[in-house]
Each structure stands twice: as C-alpha cells, then as structure tokens.
Amino acid sequence: MSEKFSLSIEDLHVSYQLSGSAGKNKIARAVDGVSLQLHPGETLALVGESGSGKTSIANAVMRLLEPTSGKILLDGVDLVPLQGSELRAMRRNFQMIFQDPFESLDPRQRVIETVMEPLEIHGIGENQEQRRDLALAALAQAGLRPAADIGDRFTHQLSGGQRQRVAIASAIILKPSLIIADEPVSMLDVSLRAGILRVMADLRDQLGVSYLFITHDLSLAWMFADRIAVIYLGRIVEEASAVDLIENPMHPYTKALVSVIPVPEAIEGASRTILSGEIPSPSSIPSGCRFHPRCPLFRELGEPEKCLNEDPLLQISAKSESHLVACFFSDPSKGDTQ
Amino acid sequence: MSLLEIRDLHVSYPNRKGEFFAVDGVDLTIEQGEFVGLAGESGCGKTTLALSIPQLLPEHSRIAAGSISFNGVDTTALNEEGLRAIRWKEISVIFQGALNALNPVQTIGSQIQEPIRIHDESVSKKEAQDRTLELLEAVGIPSHRASDFPHQFSGGMRQRVMIAMALSCMPKLVIADEPITALDVMTQAQILDLLRSLCDKYKLSMLLISHDLSVLAQTCDRVAVMYAGKVAEQGPTSRVFGSVGAQHPYTQRLLRAYPNIRHERKFIDGIPGYPPDLSTLQVGCRFADRCDVALSRCATEVPDLIDIGGNQSVACHLVSENQVGVQ
Numbered sequence A: 001m002s003e004k005f006s007l008s009i010e011d012l013h014v015s016y017q018l019s020g021s022a023g024k025n026k027i028a029r030a031v032d033g034v035s036l037q038l039h040p041g042e043t044l045a046l047v048g049e050s051g052s053g054k055t056s057i058a059n060a061v062m063r064l065l066e067p068t069s070g071k072i073l074l075d076g077v078d079l080v081p082l083q084g085s086e087l088r089a090m091r092r093n094f095q096m097i098f099q100d101p102f103e104s105l106d107p108r109q110r111v112i113e114t115v116m117e118p119l120e121i122h123g124i125g126e127n128q129e130q131r132r133d134l135a136l137a138a139l140a141q142a143g144l145r146p147a148a149d150i151g152d153r154f155t156h157q158l159s160g161g162q163r164q165r166v167a168i169a170s171a172i173i174l175k176p177s178l179i180i181a182d183e184p185v186s187m188l189d190v191s192l193r194a195g196i197l198r199v200m201a202d203l204r205d206q207l208g209v210s211y212l213f214i215t216h217d218l219s220l221a222w223m224f225a226d227r228i229a230v231i232y233l234g235r236i237v238e239e240a241s242a243v244d245l246i247e248n249p250m251h252p253y254t255k256a257l258v259s260v261i262p263v264p265e266a267i268e269g270a271s272r273t274i275l276s277g278e279i280p281s282p283s284s285i286p287s288g289c290r291f292h293p294r295c296p297l298f299r300e301l302g303e304p305e306k307c308l309n310e311d312p313l314l315q316i317s318a319k320s321e322s323h324l325v326a327c328f329f330s331d332p333s334k335g336d337t338q
Numbered sequence B: 001m002s003l004l005e006i007r008d009l010h011v012s013y014p015n016r017k018g019e020f021f022a023v024d025g026v027d028l029t030i031e032q033g034e035f036v037g038l039a040g041e042s043g044c045g046k047t048t049l050a051l052s053i054p055q056l057l058p059e060h061s062r063i064a065a066g067s068i069s070f071n072g073v074d075t076t077a078l079n080e081e082g083l084r085a086i087r088w089k090e091i092s093v094i095f096q097g098a099l100n101a102l103n104p105v106q107t108i109g110s111q112i113q114e115p116i117r118i119h120d121e122s123v124s125k126k127e128a129q130d131r132t133l134e135l136l137e138a139v140g141i142p143s144h145r146a147s148d149f150p151h152q153f154s155g156g157m158r159q160r161v162m163i164a165m166a167l168s169c170m171p172k173l174v175i176a177d178e179p180i181t182a183l184d185v186m187t188q189a190q191i192l193d194l195l196r197s198l199c200d201k202y203k204l205s206m207l208l209i210s211h212d213l214s215v216l217a218q219t220c221d222r223v224a225v226m227y228a229g230k231v232a233e234q235g236p237t238s239r240v241f242g243s244v245g246a247q248h249p250y251t252q253r254l255l256r257a258y259p260n261i262r263h264e265r266k267f268i269d270g271i272p273g274y275p276p277d278l279s280t281l282q283v284g285c286r287f288a289d290r291c292d293v294a295l296s297r298c299a300t301e302v303p304d305l306i307d308i309g310g311n312q313s314v315a316c317h318l319v320s321e322n323q324v325g326v327q
Helices: A054-061 A084-091 A111-121 A128-141 A147-151 A160-172 A190-207 A218-224 A242-247 A252-259 A296-300 A305-309 B046-052 B080-086 B108-119 B125-138 B143-147 B155-167 B185-201 B213-219 B237-243 B249-256 B317-326
Strands: A007-017 A027-038 A043-047 A069-074 A094-097 A178-182 A210-215 A227-232 A235-241 B004-015 B018-030 B035-039 B062-070 B091-094 B173-177 B205-209 B222-227 B230-236
Touching: A007 A054, A027 A043, A027 A054, A027 A210, A027 A235, A043 A054, A043 A218, A054 A069, A054 A178, A054 A210, A094 A160, A111 A128, A111 A147, A111 A160, A128 A147, A128 A160, A128 A190, A160 A190, A178 A190, A190 A210, A190 A218, A190 B249, A210 A218, A218 A227, A218 A242, A227 A242, A227 A252, A235 A242, A235 A252, A242 A252, A252 A296, A252 B185, B004 B046, B018 B046, B018 B062, B018 B230, B035 B046, B035 B185, B035 B213, B046 B173, B046 B205, B091 B155, B108 B125, B108 B143, B108 B155, B125 B143, B125 B155, B155 B173, B155 B185, B185 B205, B185 B213, B213 B222, B213 B237, B213 B249, B222 B237, B222 B249, B230 B237, B230 B249
Parallel strands: A043 A210, A043 A227, A094 A178, A178 A210, B035 B205, B035 B222, B091 B173, B173 B205
Antiparallel strands: A007 A027, A007 A069, A227 A235, B004 B018, B004 B062, B222 B230
C-alpha cells in the first residue's frame, strides 16, 4: 500500500495480565486484532461501550501503554519500537484531548504557562517572548478571547468549556498531524458542546489535523466524523462512512446501537432492538463470533454452527468497498455463505 | 384528584445577600400512573424541585412559598414524623450518582430488604425476603444473586438494584434523578425500558429527570422543561415532540443542541451565553438575553405559563402574542 496515512494501526493487540484471586493467570485481551487507517485531515470516530477497548487503543497510540503486538504507524513511522529521545521527538506530532477538563489541567498553573509548556519541552521558539506569542495565538484559535486576559488566569478559575478549550490550545500548539480526542464533550453541558466541536472542526479545516474521535455516542460520531468504526469487545465489527453506517448498518450490533439512539421525536411503535445482557469481560471472550451470545440474528437464524465456531473477519461488504463488516450473515447481497 | 399537585412553589438557598430562589414559582402536576420527564441544563432547578417533593432538600434551603399536595396531603405542612411516613412508602427517590451509594460490605438482598422492614414493622422477615426476590426478578436480576455483593455487579446491574430498592415499599411516586447518565448506551436503553415497564406494571407515577430531551421524548407521557428556576414549557410528549412541536425558544434551542439522525446531517447548535446568576435580581424573561427572537417587552415583563391548548403550556411572550393573533 503506497497510500499515505496520517495514522495506520495494524493488527494491534493489547493484553493485560489480571491479578488478584478472581483473575489469577487470566489474560484480558482488551484490544484483540484491530486495524484502522486515518487519512490526513480525516476524522475517524471509534464508537463503543465501556470495556470495548476504545480507550486502550487511544492509550496505545499515545504510548501510555505498551501494545502486546502490532504496529502503530504515524506518518509512516512505527511508534511501537521507539524509545526515549526518538519517541519524544515524535510526540509533537500526536496529541490527546481528554474527557475530563477538570482533571487534565494543573490547577496551580496559569493558563498561559500550561499552553507554553509543550513548546519548552520541545525547545520550540527562540525565547519566552516568542513562546508566549505562540501560546496566545493558540488560545485565540481555540476560541479563548481576549487571549491575554484568559492566559493570565489560573485554570481553576475557568469553566468546564473554557478548560476544554485550554486543553485544545495545548494540543494544537505543536501543530500535530493527529489529535486523539477521547469523549471531549461528554462532561460538558449540552449548550457548550457545539462550541467545542466547532473549534475542533475549524482546526481540521485550517491545519489539516486528523482526529481519532473516541465516543460512546453514535449520533455525535455521525455528526462530527467522516467515518465511523464500531468496536465490540476488542474488535472492529463494522466500519463505513458516517452517513452510510447510520443509514445502512449491517452488523447486528451496529443495527441495535443505531436503533436505540434517542431521537427527540415522538415515534409511535418505533422498533428498537434492546440487546439483553452486557458486554462480556475481555478475559472471557466468547468462542466463534464474540457477539453471538447477544446477537439477535444468531437466534433468528437458529443458532448457526458457524457463529459458534468461527471468528468472522472484518471484510469488505458486497455493497460497497468502503463498508466493512465482520459478520457471516449480515450481508444480504452476498447470500448465504454457509 | 391528581397524585401530585405542586402550586407556585418557591425554594430558596441562602447566600450572602439573604436568599435566592432556585425554584421560583413552579406549577407541576403528576397523575397516577403518569410518566413525567423534567429537562433543563444543569443548575436550572430540576433536582431542587424534585427533592422538595419528599422534602429531602439540603440543609439551609427552605420551601419559601407554595404548596405540594401529594395524594391530597400538603407535604409542606408535615412535620418530620409525617414526612417519614411518606418517604420510601409513598415517594421514593433514585438519586443521581447513586451507583456508588450501595454499601460495599452488605449483600444486595439485605440492602433491598432493609427499607421494607424499617418502614413497615408489620412485615415479617420471610415476607420481606420474598418481596426482595420478587423485586430482583422484576428489575431483571436473577433472584439467586440476592446474596452477592455490589462489587460483583456492573454499573447497569447496580442501577437495577437501586431501582429495586426504590420500589421496595411499593411507593406511588418514584423520582429518578439522571438515572442513566453514567451508563452505556445499550444499558441506558435497558434501564429506560425497565422504568417504563415498571411504571405500567405497578401503576406507578414517575418523575424522570434528564438533561437530554430525546431520552424523555422516547420514555415519558409528558415533559416539563425548566429554565433558571421556572418552567419554560410543558406538555404531552406526543405534542411537544410530535404534531405541534416545541414552542418555547429555549426548548427549541435545546433540541438543536443534539444531533438528530432522522434529519439531514448538520452541525449542532450551541446556546450562546450562560443561564443567569439567580442570586442577582431577575427582571423580565430569564431566557431573554440568550434568545434570538426576544421582543422588547421580554427584557422587562415576566412571561406567564400560558395554556396553548392540548394541555401544552408555554411561558413566552412571542408564543402568547401569536396565540392571540390566531384566535
């Protein structure tokens, strides 16, 4: 593949050894063979429930945890084997925005110091004066105006929305090619969410930054992202353009997720598929297709052997080359593959 | 007679200048068996309103004026003893963030049983045990798990335990304050479905608080939207989210703040500015300075909650002027 990707994750595995009496010698496979590609300037939403492995993927890309195996290519360079100064040098190219703007900033620091810090670490700017100007520009870009006034405050004096903007300013100041945003608006009041997402969208247009947008909220992913990948128990089960995924979900899990998206409309007898049970533990992944114990289609088809014994791979669906699905039976155009 | 009738309720908190009203003249009615949703941004008074019903308000706050008639009894006139007789038995609350409120060293079965025996001494231990097992099954937990401890349950299952506890004394009204906020999407759908079916099965009345209007649209019979301590709009779900649509500019803006997958894909809108600081004097419509269709009178005159037909009412000068025009 000669195509240039901003981020290319190849067959990523993240496993944890469980400790404690309950899980002795058990291995939790939090990420169990995930491949994802992100083009420059593109936004890919990674959507899943808690325990699906989406945050482990983010942490592996950020090198906050060591992958068990697989490659993480950033602008063509594999991050996994990098250590020390080599990794530090690469770090300016990928940044993260965390969910909780109250915990991710140091309350004893002035805003301007927080935003200047990455510049100092990476030795960017000739002097404090220049770094200060860069930081003020980043604050203004994140929609914090007047930047000088906000910069002088302590982070604890800011509202949640303002703090998340400070986090965005700190993330963009090094002009990264990739920003990982882990539920960036889920802690904010609904009236403030649009403002934060708008700033992120503007940065995408102005700086060409690509986003790995991690969320549990499928409708937000649909609105903000170009593509959506749905993750279940450490595996991508479906991937398509945002509009296609919502309009034509194929995997039974995605179908159920789409059917329960709350819509502010009174719809009589709207057919919702509420799955019973919960996502199993990554230390006891079901055999065959990992979704089969909760799958409505599996029951509807009379519990086919194939779902019990074989692990479906994420494959191009017959419908579209850009629509991938990991299910033996959800692709009607392929016919019965048994 | 309605099960709950709140009239002109004022609830105040003290501040340096004296006191301010977190709930400022609210009317709300809940019929028996009715599922009512209460929406609004954080700090708009939803929780204060809800907790004033069983009078579980924080210390120093007080009901300054108005009445709360529950089953024909004004709860604002009851003493502690009288209130104890209705809490849990008549009105129970599923508190926000209650997932972590379970006692970690007590089995969930005994935690559900406890209120039954405390609130009704005539219930024998055996009866309380039987009711506990029945409640567990009713909320979707296999009864053999009664002897398990909270840490053995997921967040969604713990919320089911909280619901079973709230139902343990067979109350007439259950108040659920953001019961699904910390849960996953599919678990949210499960819990809402459960609340709705319990409401229908036991003829319960339910007051569900959520900041998310779309959650209420799919679950409730009727919704009330609060803004800055007042009800901005209320009406049957079928009207507010259906045939007639939301009429108050605040409700409309709240709706535009969420993506709607049934419509064309477009960027969500925020609501500029912030809710007013209630500790300062409020004149006119409280939403006026964030409202893009405000009239000049909105800055000075407080709009009344006007019935626009079909049991839908709206507190907005623009809406009432258009109403007059139509009639």
